[in-house]
Structure formats: C-alpha cells, structure tokens
Amino acid sequence: MEVATFGLYSPLALSQYGIDKEVMNLGVGAERIAMILNKQEDIRAMVYPQSHGKWRLSDREIAAMLRINYYPTTNEGRILMDKIITTCQEHSDASSPCEFLIFKGEFLGKNIEVKVVEVEEGTKLLGPAAWNQIYIHDANILGIPTKEGNITDQLSLKALEKGIPTDISYMDGVTAQAAYKIEELVVSGEDNLNLRTTISRYISDINLILNDVALSYITGQNKVIDVRGPIFCTITCEIQG
Known part of the structure; x- marks a missing residue:
C-alpha cells in the first residue's frame, strides 16, 4: 500500500x-x-x-432520532393540543358533513374558537390512516394501522410483532402542528386559521422530522420510510372579538 x-x-x-x-x-x-x-x-x-463505512444503528436508536417537528411552546398550547387529540378521538368515525367544537375561550390573552370539521359528504370526520402508529423494524420506518385486520403486508406484520413502537401516531404530529400554528396565529395578528392535512406521503406531511444520521443510514441500507395513508383532517381556529 x-x-x-x-x-x-x-x-x-x-x-x-x-x-x-x-x-x-x-x-x-x-x-x-x-x-x-x-x-x-x-x-x-x-x-x-x-x-x-460498516456501521449500524439499532431500531431503538433510529426511534430516538425520530420526533415531532413543530410542537407547541406554551403550556396553554400543550393543553390545547391534548384537547384536539381527545375531541378527534371521540368523533373520528362521525359521518360527514360534521364539525365538533374543540375549545372556545381565552387563549394566550385572546378569545378563540377551535373546531375540527369535515365538509365533504359521505365520508367520516377523519381518514382511515389518521391513527396509524409509527414503528421501526429492521431500519424501516412504517406507519401501521391500529386495527390488525387492516394490516395486509408482511413487513408491517413483522414490525407489529417485533418492531420498536415509537408511541407516535399520525394525529400526534398533526395536532401538535395545529396547536403550534394556533399559537403563531394569536401572536401574528391574523384572525383565522384553516389547517388541512389530506394524504400522508412523507414524514413531513405528518409533522415529523428524522435526524440526518438516521436518514443517511436508512438510505444507505436500502430500507424504506413508508408513512403513506389518508388522514383528511381539517382544524380551524377563529379569533373572536
């Protein structure tokens, strides 16, 4: 040499x-x-x-590198995020058109009204993938339905059985972003917000972010990030008075 x-x-x-x-x-x-x-x-x-290089990241290490991107910065914002989650869980299968009040009252010094709505007829408040959970298995990042009967591919079945659950659902990311955007709305001087999440194709669509090291590893190992699915969630906020 x-x-x-x-x-x-x-x-x-x-x-x-x-x-x-x-x-x-x-x-x-x-x-x-x-x-x-x-x-x-x-x-x-x-x-x-x-x-x-010959290096390896464990599924647990990859899971630790995946997180929610936009997240409410105030205590009121985090409480609002929880209210959004709770309301969406209670009414996710409601037939549309429909709307449900999430919160009405004072928020960061202003009166607001927050709703979750679906104006299209013949559907449900939320899409079928809204509550998919994120799992890591063999360096793959997968969004898996909460009902096992809806799982058909072998990779997802293996992830459900042997993978690392992140305890993050698609709606966790969506509602965190909604609460964050409502915080921004209140301080920006604008008077309304309409946050529509339709179909998830990438982790950014559900307000998640992955560390560059993990992304490089997954790409280099020819693994997949599959978080596809219909969410169809619309959250609105209006400042009153």
Whole structure:
C-alpha cells in the first residue's frame, strides 16, 4: 500500500527560483497512515463513513432520532393540543358533513374558537390512516394501522410483532402542528386559521422530522420510510372579538 511519495526536485526547476541546493519533497498520505493505525482495509470507509463505512444503528436508536417537528411552546398550547387529540378521538368515525367544537375561550390573552370539521359528504370526520402508529423494524420506518385486520403486508406484520413502537401516531404530529400554528396565529395578528392535512406521503406531511444520521443510514441500507395513508383532517381556529 502506498503510504507516501518522495523524491528530489529537478535542479533545472530549482535554478529558476535561484536555489542551488538539492531539495527533497516528502508527501505523507494522512488517510493512509490513519488506515494503518486503525487497521482499516478501505480508505473510503474512513473518508466517507456515511456511505462506505460498516456501521449500524439499532431500531431503538433510529426511534430516538425520530420526533415531532413543530410542537407547541406554551403550556396553554400543550393543553390545547391534548384537547384536539381527545375531541378527534371521540368523533373520528362521525359521518360527514360534521364539525365538533374543540375549545372556545381565552387563549394566550385572546378569545378563540377551535373546531375540527369535515365538509365533504359521505365520508367520516377523519381518514382511515389518521391513527396509524409509527414503528421501526429492521431500519424501516412504517406507519401501521391500529386495527390488525387492516394490516395486509408482511413487513408491517413483522414490525407489529417485533418492531420498536415509537408511541407516535399520525394525529400526534398533526395536532401538535395545529396547536403550534394556533399559537403563531394569536401572536401574528391574523384572525383565522384553516389547517388541512389530506394524504400522508412523507414524514413531513405528518409533522415529523428524522435526524440526518438516521436518514443517511436508512438510505444507505436500502430500507424504506413508508408513512403513506389518508388522514383528511381539517382544524380551524377563529379569533373572536
């Protein structure tokens, strides 16, 4: 293995700079020395460990790197988030068109009215994937229905049996973002908010964010992030007075 290169400069080249002494150049490859010291076989694994290195993240470690992105910053906002979750759980199968009052009263110094609504006829308040739970299995991130009868693919069945549950549902992300946006609404001077979540295709659609290290690992291992599904949740807020 080539560790270094060295040699004498040409006297002709040196003479052009007024140098009449012999000059030797020694170039040591830092990566090569590091390979020897660390007993590595592939230089790429040291320079580009994210794509060539032999490293592993456990499912539990990946689960710890997945979190809700936008989250209410105030105590009132977190209480409102819980109210949104509770109301949506109580009425998720209600036939549409329908609307349900979540909260009416003072919030961060202003009077607001918050509702969950579905104006389209012939459906339900929430879509069938709204309460899907996020599991990590064999470095795959999967959104799995809460009712086992709705699970048909083998990967999801294995994740339900052997995977790591994150205790995060699609609606956990949606309602956290709604409460966060309502906090913003109150301080921004605007007077209404209509937050519509339709179909989830990416984790950002359900207000989740994944650490770049975990994302690189999942991509490098040719694993999947599958959080697809219809949510169809509309949360509105109006500032009154």
